[in-house]
Structure formats: C-alpha cells, structure tokens
Amino acid sequence: MPAFDALRVTSSWAGYYEMNTFDHNGLVGAVAPYDNLCTACGFSGHGLQQAPATGKGLAELIATGAYHTLDLSPLRVDRVAEGKPLREANII
Ligand SMILES: Cc1cc2nc3c(=O)[nH]c(=O)nc-3n(C[C@H](O)[C@H](O)[C@H](O)COP(=O)(O)OP(=O)(O)OC[C@H]3O[C@@H](n4cnc5c(N)ncnc54)[C@H](O)[C@@H]3O)c2cc1C
Numbered sequence: 001m002p003a004f005d006a007l008r009v010t011s012s013w014a015g016y017y018e019m020n021t022f023d024h025n026g027l028v029g030a031v032a033p034y035d036n037l038c039t040a041c042g043f044s045g046h047g048l049q050q051a052p053a054t055g056k057g058l059a060e061l062i063a064t065g066a067y068h069t070l071d072l073s074p075l076r077v078d079r080v081a082e083g084k085p086l087r088e089a090n091i092i
Helices: 002-006 051-064 078-082
Strands: 027-030 038-041
Touching (some): 027 051
C-alpha cells in the first residue's frame, strides 16, 4: 500500500492497564498492618465490570467493618503476602 507512506500520526491515545502482576485480580480491603487504610486497585483490565460491587462492598466494610451484600474477602490484600493467588480464567 504505497499510499500508507504518506500517512502521519496526528494524534494518539493510550489506555494503561492498572496491573496486579501477582494474580491479575483486584486487591480490595484493608492494607495490613493498618485497619483504617483500604484499597481497591489492581483489577488488571476487568475492573469496570466489578466496580459497582467493589464500591458497595468497600463502603460496607468501611462503614460497618464487614461485607454484607457480597463477600469480597477472596480479593483481600493479604493473599499477596500469603502467596495465595486468586486466579481468574475467564479474562484476558
Ligand atoms: C484499554 C482498556 C480496556 C479495558 N476494558 C475493560 C473491559 O472491557 N471490562 C472491564 O471490566 N474493565 C476494563 N478495563 C479495566 C478498567 O477500566 C479498570 O480496571 C478500572 O477503570 C480501574 O478502576 P480504578 O478506579 O481502580 O482505576 P482508574 O480508573 O485507573 O482510576 C484511577 C484514578 O486515579 C487517578 N490518579 C492516579 N494517580 C493519582 C495521584 N497521584 N493523585 C490523584 N489521582 C491519581 C487517575 O487519574 C485515575 O482517575 C479496561 C482498561 C483499559 C485501559
């Protein structure tokens, strides 16, 4: 396609994944050793679909000290230090 030689990039866009290289899953909840420092990050390209449940769950945790609607404890941050990855097969 010789015409492509004349094409020039005039603008670009990049979407950076926020990556959790441990197991590519969200890290949600308290960050030890602090019980008043919470995080919701590391969703690695599938966080949008989990955002409503994550927001609700984290709000419950902060407000009441526990999850009520959904148990999000499998996404707890401690699993990294424990060396227990939470693998998700149905994502890229
Ligand atoms: C190309 C692409 C495609 C995707 N496709 C899908 C999909 O199909 N389905 C799906 O479920 N998910 C998808 N995702 C993933 C999803 O978008 C993310 O998992 C989700 O947006 C993460 O939400 P977040 O709030 O954790 O982080 P973010 O949305 O990244 O929000 C972090 C915010 O913090 C701000 N910030 C950063 N540093 C600072 C600082 N120092 N001070 C103040 N603010 C700061 C940033 O500006 C940003 O607004 C995709 C992501 C990308 C990049």
